[in-house]
Every structure is written in C-alpha cells, then in structure tokens.
Amino acid sequence: MLRAHSLASSNPAMGEVLSLFNSIRARGLRPDRFSFVAALKSCSRAAALHPGRTIHGCLLRSGFELSLNPSNTLIAFYCACGVIGHAEQLFDEMCQRRDAVSFSALMGGYLRDSRREEVVELYREMRRGGFVMTPSVIVCALTSSGCDSISISVGELLHGYCIKTGFSLELNVATSTMMMYGKHGRMVSARCVFEAMPLRDVVMWNCIIDGYAKCGLIEESLALLQQMRAEGLKVNAATLAGLLSACASSGAFLVGRHTHRYIEEEGLELDAILGTALIDMYSKCGYMDMAAHIFDRIPVRDVKSWTAMIMGFGINGNAKAAVELFREMEEMGMRPNEVTFLAVLNACSHAGLVVSGKEYLEKMVIGYDFSPRIEHYGCVVDLLGRAGLLEEAYELIMSLPIQRDSTAWRALLSACRVYGNIEIGEIAQQSLVALGDQHPTDSILLSNTYAMAGKQVDTLLVTDLQVVKMKKEAGCSSIETNN
Incomplete structure (x- = not known):
C-alpha cells in the first residue's frame, strides 16, 4: 500500500x-x-x-x-x-558501496543545479572505477555537455561507447546525443543519429527540428516539420516557438507564416507561448498588423506577451503605441518585468521621448522596486545622447556602475558625432581604449566628430589608426526570396 x-x-x-x-x-x-x-x-x-x-x-x-x-x-x-551538500556527504560516506545508481542520482542533482563540470568528472570517476555504465548515467553525462572543445570530445567518446554497447538505439540516449551535437552546431552528426534510429518518438522529432532552428537552418527545420506531419505526429508548442524565434532572428517571414498556418491547421491552442513567439516573429519581420491581431486573440496574456508587443511597436518606430500599451498593461493589473521596461525605454530612445524615458526609469526603481541593469542605463544614455543632452548623458555614466560598459560609451560617442562634441567624444573614445574594447568604428566615429565640428582631425588619432592598423569587418545582409 x-x-x-x-x-x-x-x-x-x-x-x-x-x-x-x-x-x-x-x-x-x-x-x-x-x-x-x-x-x-x-x-x-x-x-x-x-x-x-x-x-x-x-x-x-x-x-x-x-x-x-x-x-x-x-x-x-x-x-x-536542491540540498546538494547533503547528497555529496552521503555519496562520500558510501565510498566502498557505490553503484551506478549512486552516481546517476548525484549526477542528476548536479545537472539540475547546472554544475556540468561535476557531472563529467563523476562520469570519469565511474570509468576509472570500472563501474558498469547505465543508460541513465549516459543521458546525464550527455546532457551536461558544455559548449567548449573538451565537452564535444567527451560527448563523442560517450557516443562511441553507446554504439559499442548498443545504448545508442535507446530513445532517451539517442535524443540526448542529438541534443549534445546540436548544442555544438554539429547538425550533420545529430542528423546521422536521427537517421540511424529504427523507431522515433515525438520527443526525438521535436529535438532535431529545434536543433536545426537554433542553428539558423530554417529550411531544414521546416522540411522535417512537414515530414513529421506526414507521418501523423505533432510538434509540441515549445519546438514551434523555437522555430518561430529563429524565423524572427533571421527575418524568414515566409517560413514563419507557414509555421503559423501549421499551428492553425493542427488546431493548436494559441497560448501565451505560441502567441508570444508569433508576435515576436511578425513584429521583427515588420508585420505589426498581424502581430496586433495575434495579441488580441491570445485568451490569457502573460507578461511576456505584453512585452513582445511593446517591443514590436518600439522596433517598428511606433513609440506612442508602445507607451500606450504599457499604460494599458498597468491598468489591467499586469506587473511589468525588467525586460518590459527595457522595451519601453528602447521605444522612448528611438522616438526621442526624453521626459517619458526618465519617468519610466524612475517608475522602475520607485514604483516597482527593480534595480536597473546596465542595459536600462544604456538605453537612457542613448536617449539623452540622441536628444543632444551629451553632458547629462556623460554625468549619468560617471555617476552609475556603468562606467565599464562599452555599449554606453559607444552610444555616447555616436551621439557626439551627430552633434560635433569633440571634448566628450574624446573622453568616450579614450574610455573605450582603457576598457580594452576597441573597435575600428570608434576611431572613425571620433574622426567624424571632428569633421562635424569643422575641425582638423587630431594627428595623434590618425597615428593611432596607422599604428593599430585596424580594419573594419565587412558587413553582410540576407534577403528572403520566394523561390
């Protein structure tokens, strides 16, 4: 009983x-x-x-x-x-009585606590001690793989061991192996594991589709999505959200729209996860009407849904709508988070709403008891710089713990170029040099600041450019074609 x-x-x-x-x-x-x-x-x-x-x-x-x-x-x-210390003590006391289950249990705890190095070390200790590996131990070790060269080497050794022992044909082991390869961008290897499986469950399909999406291989994700659908299986909401996020990052509107159509044809519920992903995709592709349509259809919106919509208005140049939606969010009793404030501050920055931006920063601290991060202060620096309030922006940097943030100094330097403020521009450029975060555009921005002020470029600056021999990396763009 x-x-x-x-x-x-x-x-x-x-x-x-x-x-x-x-x-x-x-x-x-x-x-x-x-x-x-x-x-x-x-x-x-x-x-x-x-x-x-x-x-x-x-x-x-x-x-x-x-x-x-x-x-x-x-x-x-x-x-x-979550009391890993007690678990470690018990594990140490069992020195002569441990088995594979003991190792697997502690590995699981380390994994939940994101202590990946300890998981790999436990695996090595098992091998040294001659313990028989079990699938659960292999899964823990594979899942703990980091993103460095050592981790991929360990992952490949584990994969080889699984092939020799036959563990590679177990669904949970194969899925973990695919996840490990996908984390390292090794989708060819992940696909080989996928194709080698005689039977595949929904989790494995979702894993390979999500892996391709996170690596930016959108077309491959879509092809697998269609193949999965043809076999009568359904993709879960989290994988579809990941695919939509990849579409948003790459501007792959056609694939994103196809994914939206799939969601509708399968009759999937437009919950906060899928709804937010669709809003993000449509807004980043410039289709704010569709984003607003999705937002209105979400039955229960969470803070991420509101934030995605506010951010969408901001990046598409409609700061007024972003500010209005933030107000509506508060009236509905939805508490904004730090990302929401970042979104509305960005909108204010791009629209030059200095007073509103300052008010939101104050509300963040006083109204909601948040501690602004570097990103929030950086937005305000950018806002003040765009409005020509360079001295105020400089004082803000010097009075806050963002003096070692290159983004804030670079935003100030960019504003100095627009308004031809050589004095603050030189301070900003020198601060970037002191931080060791030099970029070819910094000296170019300062050079353009001299030009905007109608003054000759400082010979020391030209000499520095010649000595360092900085080269600006070539930019690249992509455009989606309907082929």
Missing part, C-alpha cells in the same frame, strides 16, 4: 504516504527498509524537504544500517530538494 502511493507524484499522494508511514509507527510497528524507501521516494517526487529529513532521522534512529538502496534514495531525495 505504501509503495503504491509512493509512485504518485501529487502532493495528496505524498500526504497519504506520510499518513500511512506515521500510522505504522503509531501502532508500535517497526517500518522496514522498503517502507523508508517508499516514503523517501514520495518526498523526493514532491521535493518535500522537511518531511524527508524527518524520515531520514527515523531511519538513522531505527538502527538500520544505511545499505545501498536507502542510501541511493536519500541521495536522490536531497538532490531533488
């Missing part, structure tokens, strides 16, 4: 488990190891730290030796509750 309740993940089920466990003790009966393990597993699924600690204490007081199964369950419990 206790074990059956422990298999459920709901809080009511956990309550039943604890009630049964306490009933056993209240009747003077002694819980066995299986009862302790079942109760701990239930607490683990619900991440119920306090009841689990109580059961841990009862286990120690009961006189039971912490054998392998209870120890592994305790490690998994503390990892699930």
